């Protein structure tokens with residue numbers, strides 16, 4: 492067991508630190524800078540992507556938040572209506588021609604019963620189906636027409652970490668490919684996205700190198716009453732995912748909010764004992780988000796922000812830096828939230844790899 496953890500005390504911390512390698516695997520051989528295109532091993536029928544009317548993503552837990560991130564990329568690059576649904580809530584409504592709706596099951600394990608149920612309903616109604624998974628030969632790959640592997644390598648910790656980054660990255664590549672096929676993403680724009688993806692592993696490594704600062708922050712705030720995560724645009728799913736990590740492994744009260752929604756209710760919960768963690772980077776409307784954070788600070792909340800230097804962050808209690816890599820910057824910010832949840836949980840002596848009441852994959856609906 493100790494050998495498998497490679498010197499780390501927990502699989503979760505090992506898996507957080509594996510992200511640069513996992514992301515390189517995810518991207519390997521899939522970027523064609525010259526053509527300005529992604530090269531995925533899925534062959535859709537001739538003309539299928541061009542005639543696509545809608546994309547629906549179905550998923551649970553962390554995979555659901557990865558899907559929320561990816562849906563924005565799909566809409567922007569491929570100019571196709573994209574919805575995301577919690578798998579257990581899903582019913583298929585595919586319009587007049589169900590085949591022109593591509594339903595994508597996003598699932599690390601490929602075994603989540605809710606997600607399998609949803610994709611079965613979609614397939615049964617005549618939609619085209621695709622699995623985005625980490626697990627070769629998993630059940631979802633037998634339920635869908637095509638499979639796309641995120642190649643993150645085995646993830647043992649119950650709380651998903653490296654697979655979130657690899658899911659978003661794989662779906663970003665898919666968004667580029669669909670956008671190129673449909674003619675909605677110009678080669679120069681695609682090249683810029685692909686360059687950002689190429690820079691992603693290095694940007695993640697820079698965050699990992701700052702772990703000591705995250706530990707200091709965790710020590711400072713470990714006794715907080717609750718933790719609020721806020722973000723806009725691509726920062727919003729990252730806020731939701733950041734809060735989920737804390738709930739799962741630290742058992743602390745944590746919530747993710749769209750930053751603009753703070754003033755529509757959650758602000759009533761804010762006190763000097765509720766740190767607010769925010770995404771203040773490219774792709775997450777940092778200026779507006781900072782205004783919302785300031786409103787929380789006015790109510791005495793300590794503020795921790797992840798910044799790429801776009802906005803002035805002197806007023807924060809703790810500013811954590813990331814490199815700006817376009818749409819993928821909030822994904823890099825998420826690594827700080829993973830480390831923060833890990834250290835908050837570790838300081839409290841939690842059972843990090845096997846949190847109470849949770850399972851790595853849930854095979855009941």
Ligand code: G6P
Nearest residue numbers: 552553554598599600603651850
């Ligand atoms: C469980 C795990 C979560 C995971 C979710 C979806 O609840 O504890 O970490 O995000 O299942 O799993 P999947 O394998 O479908 O991505």
